Amino acid sequence: MPKKILIVDDEVHIKMLLEQTLEELEDDYDVVLLTASDGEEGLAFIRSEHPDLIFLDIMMPKMNGYEVCRIVMDDPELNDVKIILLTAKGQEVDRKQGLELGAKMYMTKPFDPDEILKVSKELLEL
Amino acid sequence: MEPGGEYGDGPLTSKHMNPLEYIEIRWRSLPVVRKFAAALGSMFALILFVAAVGFGALGELESKAGDIVADSMRMQRLALEVDSRLQLARQAERDFSLRLRDLGVDGARTVYAREFSARLGEAGRNVAWLQDMERFSVDKQDSYKSAARLNELYLAIERYSEHFRELVELAASTGADNRAFERKTGEMDGEFLRLTSLVRQLAISATDGARNAHLEIARSNVFIKWVLVLSVLFALILASSIIWVLNRTIVKNVVRLSDTAHELSLGNLEARATIQGDDEIGKMGDSINSMAVRITNLVNNLEGKAAAASDRLVEAIDSISEGFLLYDQRERLILANRKLHELAGDQSSAIVLGISAESMLQTYAHSGLFVNALGREDEWVHERLSQHRNPGPHMEEPLSDGRWMLIKTYRTGRGEVVVIMADITQRKRTVQDLASINSDLEDLVRERTKVLVEKAMELKRANERLRELDELKSAFLSSVSHELRTPLTSLLGFSKIIKRDFSRNFMPLAAEEKVQRLGTRIQSNLDIIGSEGERLTRLINDVLDLSRIESGQDDWRFTEVDLAGAINRAVSAARGLFTPKPHVKLTIRRFDVVPLVHADPDRLHQVLINLFSNAAKFTEVGEVAVDLFLDEKSMVHVCVEDTGQGVDPRYIEQIFDKFHQAQRGDTLTEKPAGTGLGLAICRQIVERYGGRIWAESQRGRGTKIHIVMPPTEPADRPLVLVVDDDSAARDYLSMVLKKAGYGVRTASDGEQALTLAAKRRPALITMDILMPGMDGRTAIQRLRGDENFKDIPILVVSVASDCHTAGGDATLLKPVNGDAFIGAVHALLGEDGPSRPVIALNDGVTPESCQLPSLCGEDITRCSEDEMWQMLENGFEGTVVVPESLADTVDLKRVCDIQHVQVLLLPSPEPTVLS
Structure with missing residues (x-):
């Protein structure tokens, strides 16, 4: 059973960057990459695909990242998923709010691709 | 004690108190004279009562004496009765002897002997009565004597009866004509004589006793009456003289004292109590007199002082430089000082004590002295009078001779009126001179002020606008910085991926030297993109940080921080910064024990790291040294000194400004320098915690950055x-x-x-x-x-x-x-x-x-x-x-x-x- 990583971001370039960064894992391990462009689509994917790790942007149209995070964590069937929040906001209050909602990590843009790889490996226990 | 004081202020009535209390209260309120009169009356009444009782007792005594006399008379009568019975018995005995021959013994015995026994029995019974009476008699001495006499009488009667019986028996046995019979008769005669003398004595003694008792009693009675009358008279005289003496020595004196005290209380200080004697009342009189003397002296003294004070007041009022007038409640002038006369000059004749305010004003209104009164004298007088009656603001009056008077009117507490007149001619002239200068000046000042106010308003508006702009700038920076992060992420991320892919996949394929060189250049160019991107990121972070600090959005922690620990942490964290500079050493040079400071440990760490990174940036050879100590002002002092190129003293203050950098190089070829915001942030943080940060430097001789922070507690405390x-x-x-x-x-x-x-x-x-x-x-x-x-x-x-x-x-x-x-x-x-x-x-x-x-x-x-x-x-x-x-x-x-x-x-x- 392959491990699934879902990337949710409305910014096409960021989505691409994450995809290209994480492609390495697809090559080396049994990992599948999925992408969504807004909160609602992301939530639909989460429900249908049940990914293991989610990179979730906070500022998105239709449904923001906090909301997606809250819904997922409130759902007992889904809440074993590991969520990494990505944001341009870097303030302590935002970080605190994200972690309180149950996210595993909070990464501030601009992030380092190497860091993304390292964290993903750790969380997926690869 | 005053009755009212004890029983309250209400009228005294007998209704609600017992009679004794009522009498006591009445007695207390009686005047002393009445008290004495009452005492005298009671004494007289007592004397008369004693006299009456004495007379009553005498009367009783007299009646008892009468009784005794009556008893004596009764005894006398009984004695006479005994005597007559005895005479009758003697008669019967005689008859018996005489008729014996005629009647015979038996016949005589029957007639006379029975008669004789009856009479003698009657006499014996009377004697027994007498004995009974004698037993109840009062006079015991007498009674013994009478009792003996009565006993003797009784025995004599017995004997006489015996003799007669023997005579009868003799007669019966021998007959009457013998010698025995005659002897017996003779004995009987003797016995009878003794009897009668006894009875006579008894009667006489009874009569004498009665008479003597009566006489004695009557005599004593008269004597006692005289004694009684005399004693009563004497008592009355004695009582009267006591009362007279008391009245003379005490009552009159008390009354006199009371009168004197009353006089004194009414204010007659001449009153004196004339009391002779050295007793308490006399002393009291002396005390009252000496008190009166002292009061008199006191009053005289006070009067003297009052007069002196009054004189002094008048003198003082005379010596003041203003005219002074005092009117009494009826608006009559009672005091005017010397200065007023001087001010009035020729017109001073109108100032007469006792003159009414109105007539004085009339005089002056018509004298032409007051300019304001000319032609409208009555109105002026009316105005001045109303001012006099209801003192208002001070008034200035021009005089016809060119002088100016300031007239102040005051009403005193007792309704008297004080008027003060001052010559203000000099002042008036000065004021007029000044006024013309002033009006020019005022115009000038007014104009200048107007300009200044306009400028100030402009400045205020500009300030407000600046503040708005500053806020706008902060908000703008904040949002722009956010927006910058996303493209920067792509830029940095992709350049890294490109470099990775390029290094892994393309470089090994470059066989030619030229292509390899090109590849190396592409790699180094990608590094530049990465490092510049990182610099841009730091800049964005600093800008955001500073705008947060400046807009006050940051939550400032305020805990006690040990700077020694903070420096240790910062030094070990900053080691990495010096890795690319092998010729620069980071050392802790001086490390004293210092008190704690109030700060946010993370912010303090940020400041220290910033200073170390600056020092590292500008130093190529030498050392970066840290000093921690307590300076002479008891402030905690941190100094970071480097051996770098230093700063021109002209720009030393500007290095704490935003976006200022001491040196600007070609960022395309040199390693990225700072954002230009670090020291500005440091200053904000240090000043936020009450500290101060400044720099000392010489071009080419390194830089010293000083930080002082106030200790949480003064260092001199134990x-x-x-x-x-x-x-x-x-x-x-x-x-x-x-x-x-x-x-x-x-x-x-x-x-x-x-x-x-x-x-x-x-x-x-x-x-x-x-x-x-x-x-x-x-x-x-x-x-x-x-x-x-x-x-x-x-x-x-x-x-x-x-x-x-x-x-x-x-x-x-x-x-x-x-x-x-x-x-x-x-x-x-x-x-x-x-x-x-x-x-x-x-x-x-x-x-x-x-x-x-x-x-x-x-x-x-x-x-x-x-x-x-x-x-x-x-x-x-x-x-x-x-x-x-x-x-x-x-x-x-x-x-x-x-x-x-x-x-x-x-x-x-x-x-x-x-x-």
Whole structure:
């Protein structure tokens, strides 16, 4: 059973960057990459695909990242998923709010691709 | 006492009090004369009453005497009765003898003997009555005599009767004509004679007794009456003279005193009481007289003073430089001073005492002196009068001779009116001169002020606009920075991916040297993109940080920070910054023990890192040195000195400005320099915590950045090191000590305590005994063994079970009372502190041997153990001082359990060695 990583971001370039960064894992391990462009689509994917790790942007149209995070964590069937929040906001209050909602990590843009790889490996226990 | 004073102010009525009280009150309110009259009357009445009783008794006596006389008469009559019966019996006896011959013995006996016996029996019965009467007689002396006489009479009658019987028998036996018979008759005659004389004597004595008694009584009666009358007369005269004397010596004097006092009270100070005599009343008169004299002197004195004061007042009023007028309540002039006459000049003749205000004003209105009155005299007088009656604001009056008068009118408390007139001509002229100068000046000032106000308004508006713009700028920067992050992420991320892919996949394929060179250049160009991107990221972060600080959005923590620890952390964190600079060394040069400062530890770390990174940036060779010390102003001082190129002194202040950098190089070829915001942020942070940051530099000689921060507590306060493994105990003792003004450091075991003491020498150490790691006993031994620390006082704070012989200077047993704790700390430091009552077990703790004089001071009770328990049971609150030598014998646990009692153990004094 392959491990699934879902990337949710409305910014096409960021989505691409994450995809290209994480492609390495697809090559080396049994990992599948999925992408969504807004909160609602992301939530639909989460429900249908049940990914293991989610990179979730906070500022998105239709449904923001906090909301997606809250819904997922409130759902007992889904809440074993590991969520990494990505944001341009870097303030302590935002970080605190994200972690309180149950996210595993909070990464501030601009992030380092190497860091993304390292964290993903750790969380997926690869 | 005044009756009213006792019974209230209401009218006195007999209704609500008993009659005795009523009489008493009436008596008290009677005038003295009446009292004397009443006493005199009672005395007369008493004398007359005694006289009447005497006369009554005399009358009674007289009637008794009458009774006695009547009894005597009755006795006399009875005696005469006896006599007549005896005569009849004699007759019968004679007849018997004479008729014996005629009638014969039997016949005579039948007739005369019976007659004789009857008469003699009657006489005997009368004698018996007399005896009865005699028995009730009053006069005992007399009575004996009469009784004897009556007895004799009775016996004589018996004898006489016997004789007659013998005669009859003789007659019967021998007949009458013999000698025996005649002898018997003769005997009988003799007997009869004796009888009659006895009866006569009895009658005479009865008559004489009665007469004598009567006479005697009558005589005594008269005498007693005379004596009575005389005594009453004498008593009356005596009483009258007593009353007269009393009246003369007391009542009149009292009345005179009362009259004098009344006169004095009415104000007649000449009144004197003329009382002769040296008794109390005389003395009272003297007192009243001397009092009157003193009062008179006093009054005279006061009058003199009043007159003097009045004279002085008049003189003072005369000497003032203004005219002064005083009108009484009827508007009559009663005082006008000399100056007023001078002011009035020619017109002063109108100022006459007693003149009414109106007529005086009339005179002056028509004199032409007052300009305002010319042509409208009546109106002017009316105005001035109304001003006089209801004093209003001061008035200025021009005079016809060119002078100006200021007229002030005041009404006094008694409704009198004071008018003061001052010559203000000089002032008026000056004012007029000044006024013309002033009006020019005022115009000028007004114009200038207008311009200034306009400028100020403009400045204010500009300021507001600036502030708005600043806020707008902060908001703009914040949002722009956010928006910059996303493209920057792509830029940095993709350049990294490109470089990775390029290095892994393309470089190995480049076989030609030219292509390899090109590949290397592409790689280095990608590095530039990456490093510039990182610089851009830092810039964005700094801009955001600064705008947060400036807009006040940041939450500032305010905790006590040890700068020594902060520097240690920052130095080890900044090691990485110096890795690319092998010729630069980061060292801590001076590292004094300093007090804590108030700051946010993370922000302080940020400041230090910033300073180190700046120093690293601009230094190529040499060292970056850190100093930490307490400067002469008792501020905590941090200095970071580098051996870099330095800053031109002209720009030294500007380096703390935003976006200013001391050197600007070609960022395409040089390594990225700072964002230009670091020092600005540092300044914001340091100043936020009450500190100051500044730089010192010479071009080519390196730079010194100084930071000073205020300590949380003044450094001159004594430092107390609290050692306890229980954090609650540490916090409590720290709080108590801080409240009392001590600086406090805390340690949780002996090891930490020794380290802290070595850093900064405490004035006193409080030590728990049972602690994990190094325990208190060991710590105390180590401290005592160290030359530097052996004289630091140690206060052991511990539980009862492990209390003593730990080697401290004193031991407080837990639970610790805050006051007692501070008292012990004060005492150990040799300071006077708040004292609580102290009980000391007397073994060994004497004032001389007590090592804590201020604890064994005045409020101390020395006692035995039994007395101590007694006091503790009676609710003693305070400190119990126990010598350590008794610690094993006294039940300390029990003492500790008593509320509000603190146990303090003191080492027993060492035994004195006798020389």
